[in-house]
Amino acid sequence: MGLLELFLIAVGLSMDAFAVSVCKGLSVRTLKAKHAVICGLYFGGFQLLMPLIGFALGVRFQSLITSIDHWIAFVLLGLIGANMVRESREHDDESVSDSFRFMTMLPLAVATSIDALAVGVTFAFLQVDIVPAVSFIGATTFVLSCIGVKIGHVFGTKYKSRAELFGGIVLILMGLKILLEHLGFLG
Template sequence: MGLLELFILAVGLSMDAFAVSVCKGLSVKKMEPKHALICGAYFGGFQALMPALGYLLGSQFESMITQIDHWIAFVLLGIIGSSMIKESREDEEEEVSASFDVKTMLALAVATSIDALAVGVTFAFLHVNIVWAVTFIGCTTFVLSAIGVKAGNVFGMKYKSRAELAGGVILILMGIKILLEHLGFLG
């Protein structure tokens, strides 16, 4: 997996965290730098941790499912991407607490990074350099989450659904690319 592909994947994975960060930005009357840093640290940290855990799990079972690993990656990314697209189409506004306490942020960080766990499993099958990948994903999510808090505070809900839609499409396209590569249709 090249740098461009990893960047695109990192952006796709971070869209849930970005969307929640936008909502957190909406929830504060006066945005302070600590709000952006808190969101960035929690969301970026968990977006880095979850693929690492998924990678460790996937590595344990790699020998048993090497023949179908590309199909697993395709299905997992397709499900995650489809779910994000579905969420982007829902009209109901997500209620996000204005609190930045540990309990609230921990729950949000876990909820927005579950999809990264599944991606980590696919990393094991694709023999991705996991240290580089999780660092890149974590840093990308940190930056986008910090930007999301500011954007939410300034622009509101206008771009939340578009971010989720873009993230879902990116993940589905990555899954298709992985499948086509393993079937011999791409380089």
């Protein structure tokens, strides 16, 4: 997997965290650097941890399903992406708390990184060098989450659904690319 592909996956995975960070930015009256850093650390940390856990699970079961790994990658990334696209079209009015406490941030970090767990399983099947990959994903999510808090504070909710839509489309396209490569349609 090349750097460009990894970057696109990292950005795609970061979009949920970015969207939540935008909402967090909306909720603060006076934006402080610590708000962005807290979001970045929670979301980036979980986006690093979850694919690592998924990778460990994938490695354990790899010998059982090597012959269908490209289909698994295609289905997992496609489902995750489709879910993100669907969520981008929903117009629910979430009540956004200005709390950056552990009990508020932890469930948000877990919820926004579940898709990264599935990507970690996919990485095991593709034999990706996991430590640099998850470090890159975590760092990308950290940066985008910090930016999201600022954007949310400055521009409002207008970018939330677009971010989720973009992330979902990227993941669907990456899954399709993996499938087409394994079926011999792409070199």
